[in-house]
Amino acid sequence: MTRRMTAAKGLALAAALSLGLTACGSDDSADEAADTSEESMDEGSADPLTIGTILPVTGTLSFLGPPEIAGVGLAIQDINEAGGVLGNDVEVEWGDSGDNTDLTVANSTATDLISKGADAVIGAASSSVSLGVVDVFAEAQVMQISPANTAADLSGYGDFYTRTAPPDTVQGAALGSLILDGGHQDVAMIVLNDAYGTGLRDHTQSAIEAGGGTVVYGANGAGEEFPPGETNFGSQVSAALGTDPDALVVIAFEETVAAVNELVAQGWDFDGTTYFTDGNLSDWSGDFDEGTLAGVQGTLPGAQAEDDFKERLNTWHEENEGAPLDGYSYAAESYDATILAALAAVRGEGTDGVTISENIAAVSGAEGGTEVTTFAEGVEALEAGEEIDYTGPSGTGPLNEDNDPSSAFIGIYEYGDDNTYTYVRQIEGQIGG
Template sequence: MTSSILTRRATLALGALPFFLPGIAHAQAEPVRIGVILSASGGLAGFVPPIRAAVQLAIEEINAAGGVLGGRPLQMVEADDQTNPQVGVSVATRLVQAENVAAIIGPMASGITIAVANAVTIPAGVPIVSPSATAPALSTLNDNDTVFRTAVPDGLQGQVLARIVREKGIERVAIMAVNNDYGRGLASAFAEAFRGRGGTVTATQNFEESRPSYRAELQTLASRGNPQALLLIAYPASGGNTILRNAVENGFFQRFIGTDGMRDQSVVEQIGADPMQGFFGTAPGSAAAPERRQAYEQAFRRANPNTDPGAAFVAQSYDAAYVIALAVQAAGSTERAAIREALRRVANAPGEAVGPGEFARAKQILQGGGQVNYEGASGPIEFNAAGDAQGRIEHWEVRNGQVETVGQFAE
């Protein structure tokens, strides 16, 4: 667990201006504790550094703008679920009961989010906003309106991916999907949409994570129905890279398709630029207005010059922190039920549009009795009745050894 109340910049400012008593009073005010459950170890660990940086940036901006509720800073209380549902339930219990967090950002994986919600946060009435849990099953949870996500659900991703695959002239695809809610849900969404566009799924294999070899499964998939490509729904560090390596070394497949779980530069670095050339897929993208996206990216690069603000789920993580902070401010309270009720009021229209880095202006509007409509780094959030964000899907592709965004789709 790590905690941070003051930003580096705010700390320096206070040191340089000891006479600024209002700032010191704010710094000493009781913090509002926000839980952040990340998969800092395990299969999703490679995605975490830029995601953590995005949450930290948002919290630093909010605290630099005077925090919430008359000067209370946000305090990030981080926990590592180790990419494991049982550990996720354990750390969520600690955050809710011992740390007394007002709300939670995360978890990252869909299966962990579902486990945490059912076992911990729904019974406790704690609102959670996941930036990266995309399984369709989250939309149907009996959650008492406590589960939200800034990532677009996989139903839309499956439709967009099917469209892109068919437009590339691919008619027959084999699917290898991680055996969890994310993998099974996205494989099903893609298969239904792909068949609807005249494509054929030659075979599907759900695999268990972190095995030393997947040669037998790949050989079986390659031998059925003459597939033109392999769709891999996985995470790099817990099976995805091993599957790609096995497929390349044994010549089972020459063409590869991925989803958000495999949209990572480490895949190219570990498998090689030549065999991964043309590897393409989809991930939750950005529907943000250009000026809002630019404001976010410039701030992110100033704080993290060697980290990619466009990496998977990074903008969505930044937005999760912002909507929670705005909900606290709009609710005028740290009561969990009040925050939950305020989330749609600050994220959805109507209201005056506010964007990344504009927390001070948003507070002014709210304090004046107005409404705000947060339009974030990933786009307008607009939570629907199920707590799902409405957004776009990114089309990415490996070109000259780099993972690049080549398009954005709403379907």
């Protein structure tokens, strides 16, 4: 299995009409503009909506890039096949987020997307990366919608930031309950030292302790986290296993390979004792010997994607990126983020970031309305003067006052002998705010 992403290709979209008019200020010009207003509405009532992406093509989260890119691409395809936004096809500008080890990639991409006129951007995947660029987008009045950020630090961050993934409060509670339900009480945690890793650790620890368990290594305040990009886990694994845990949680990205190899070397038994999270719930069949991860369980925010949706994502990716997908993490959330941006533009009758910001909560169902499941259904209801409640494949609830989904599903998965994971069940959690 390759973990490299080919450079994201631009979609073959139809050229949009340019609607720029030079205002002359004369009565004749005003009359001419009035006479052609109806024709302009038919051809496109606003500038084309430009969606940018700041998603991981390179770096430790690059395994999440393909499904997220496919989600955005498929959504834009569906939007344009339904007539586009306000009479024009949606345009796309692809960008790389890099990862939390080198924010220069994300900063360069953010500047580039703004210069290219992006109205809304989908990404980043890493919470730390988003925290590094969110103010840049807000200053430019570009709406940022992350399909994968879970750090609680981003709840209520500002008017120009929202997400279609739930904050760590939900996944942490689910993971803590999963560990306790497995009969474990003494839990060691190998934790990435960034906003994602420590935030998820804190909420998981709270759930474990509320259920009578103890975090014996890697707890909040112990100073035992590892830095992004770490490759040597010898001393950390020795210290963690030295606490005699009956369960182990690994919160990491690509660092998981080095951590697991060290755990194997030191004799850790993974079966029924080890837990992954969304950052490392991946196809590891090409990285470890057969059976290494058998019995490992993991959590992933988002509803289980339907087979027909997965098939459409895979088809889009094969046609546009030349390879099948090997996972679907955050693909549905990426799809829904793109659809919500487009519906917000339709509701507000404008494609700029301010309009999208002011209308995105409403189209997510924050004000009630007719439930719709596709962009086309949403446009039809909006044009009929109705409020809408868009419920897409991710299954998240309406955005709340913190611009977080008000409810979300957390999937429970388990690894087999081939070091790939399969769906077991899902639970739904409510989010305050």
